[in-house]
Amino acid sequence: MGYSPERAYRNALRCLIYLYVITGYSAALGQDYDQIYKKYSNEQAVFTSVKEQLVIDNDKGNLVAHSSISREKMLIGELSPGVFNKEFIFYSSFNKLVDYDAGASVYENNGYRKLNKYTSSTINSDQDNVFYDDLKQTEVVFDGLTARSLVKINYSQEHSDLHMLPSFFFERSLPVVEETYEVTAPKYVNLKFVIRGNGADRIIQKREEGKHSITYSFTAANINTLKDFSDAPSHLWYALHIVPYITSYSLPGKEKVDLLSDPAHLYAYYYEYIRSINVGEDTELKNTVAGITAGARTEREKAALIYKWVQKNIYYVAFEDSLEGFIPRQAADICKRKFGDCKDMASIITAMCRIAGIKAYFTWIGTRSRPYTYEETPVPGVDNHMISTINIGGEWLFLDGTHPMLPFGEVSPAVQGKEALIALDEKNFKIIRIPETPAAKNTTSDSTYIKLNGNRLTGNIVINYKGYPSWDMQIRMMYNHNKDRETLSKDYISRGSNKFSGSNYQFTQSDTGYRDCRLSGDFAIDDYVGQAGKEYYVNMNLSRAFEYNHIDTEARGVPYYFKFMDIGREVVKMEIPQGYHVSYLPPEASGKLDGVWNFNLKYSTDGRYVVLLKNFTTESLTVPVQDFVAFNKIIDNLRKQYKETVVLTSD
Secondary structure, three states: OOHHHHHHHHHHHHHHHHHHHHHHHHHOOOOOOHHHHHHHHOOOOEEEEEEEEEEEEOOOOOEOOOEEEEEEEEEEOOOHHHHHEEEEEEEEEOEEEEEEEEEEEEEEEEEEEEOOOOEEEHHHHHHOOOOOOOOEEEEEEEEEEEEEEEEEEEEEEEEEEHHOEEEEEEOOOOOOEEEEEEEEEOOOEEEEHHHHHHHHHOOOOEEOOOOOOEEEEEEEEEEOOOOOOOOOOOOOHHOOOEEEEEEOOOOOOOOOOEEOOOOHHHHHHOOOOOOOOOOOHHHHHHHHHHHOOOOOOOHHHHHHHHHHHHHHEEEEOOOOOOOHHOOOEEEEEEEEHHHOOOHHHHHHHHHHHHOOOOOOEEEEEEOOOOOOOOOEEEHHHOEEEEEEEEEEEEEEEEOOOOOOOOOOOOOOOHHOOEEEEEOOOOOOEEEOOOOOOOHHHHHHEEEEEEEEEEEEEEEEEEEEEOOOHHHHHHHHHHOOOHOOOHHHHHHHHHHOOOEEEEEEEEEEEEEOOOOOEEEEEEEEEEOOOOEEEOOOOOOOOOHHHOOOOOOOOOOOOOOOOOOOOOEEEEEEEEEOOEEEEEEEEEOOEEEOEEEEEEEEEEEOOOEEEEEEEEEEEOOOEEEEEEHHHHHHHHHHHHHHHHOEEEEEEEE
């Protein structure tokens, strides 16, 4: 057959992968485990070494990719043998598990004894997002381990689609002593690496060019445990990670292939999954649309009726499996079976609107949990959602059928400010940034009336919700019934102290227009009012919005996120008992961080009632890191105001 540089290169890479897996452990064994044990003595466990190598190769004229991963972990704390005696392997049909092996070493008599027995099981992995993956996990469990034991695992994966190379994360559930990510590819493969998250300056990058290949390496040491920030869209915004992707390649003797060189090529990849969707005519679907839109005169009226019908009649179910995660189902099938995922909702809304003569398009979106843009990272991972977009009179309207309470023409809070990739036709697309919903459209108006009966406080509460607060509340009520709904109502109305007792809860909602809702109830709070001689002391701040929004400036290095911008208004009206007058009224207070957040508290009295007015406005979806100190000062001032009491003295 003669000498072939390509075949020699491929064989060399295979040997390299094998050696990488086999030597992964032996390299780690060269570490000073005594030093690691002492350094991380306050931890339960630590990864002593994490190594991952992605190899892109030419296999019989086809470009292929596979990875080899090795991890070694030391158990340290007393609880670690029963908690960290496990290792997990995550994979899917796009990142197939080829093989794995595992082992452990138990520390005895100042040395290590090998322990190769383990049990394993495979289950579907829980995911918040199931847009395009069928993630599974294999769990490897060791018994008989002690403190200072080492747990080791090696495995290899094949990547079935070059458009979706896996990202590499430096930060993990435990600290890491040493970490290396390598990518080796032929010289005719062009790659890009997008580094996202905090601490990118800690990564040492190298590029080594061989005779036929280039190896890119990214190394880091002493990586801390990944922190979880609740007030952030997802860990993707702050966890240090690398997104690799192939922009183009030119196999020997063949023309150049642009894979993911720009958003246009990502769109070309996407379009193949919708090319054959809803191309034929379905009589039943056509008749359904005719019935839904009967009597509607304008395109907007027709679209609104179609959208509402889908919300009421098609049940959202998140289910994906391999390529099904990319391919919407036929609208006629969805109409018959009455359920579907986000792509199916997009499919049936798009098809129905087109039947009604409305310009409608499949649209991909990365929700706020994704920090990427199409220009920076033109890869499938930029998205995790699909909706339908319509154009009426030049106005773009975004229709998300997965949100059962979202009014026609409004956008889900999860996609505010994000880019939408709209499929106009086979060759053309449009990227539009979805607007952020202003605070004035999202309001919560809380009215409380209170009376004193000795040390007991009684009264009633009415809360009116508009915009996102209303739609969120309605979704919660929709999934709660009877006693569960009563418990939820109490949670929202309860205030003052743990002696709060409520009754006569009522919830009403509008199914038209902006879909406002209202929650009300009566209440009593025992032993709430302070009394000394002829004076009553009443803290009218029964509810204390934003009291716990103080930001930890030392532990948090990522912006603080709000779910949406909104305005909160609260009125507390207290009846002054007969024979009493107001002897002390707290002064007015306010605080403001320009363009981000503000509050105002004001007391007044007419001799019969004391009224407390509170206003809160969230003007931005984030509090930038540089504004944390200023924001905290405002919150501290608000907390101080919450301690103020009104003093009533007998005449």
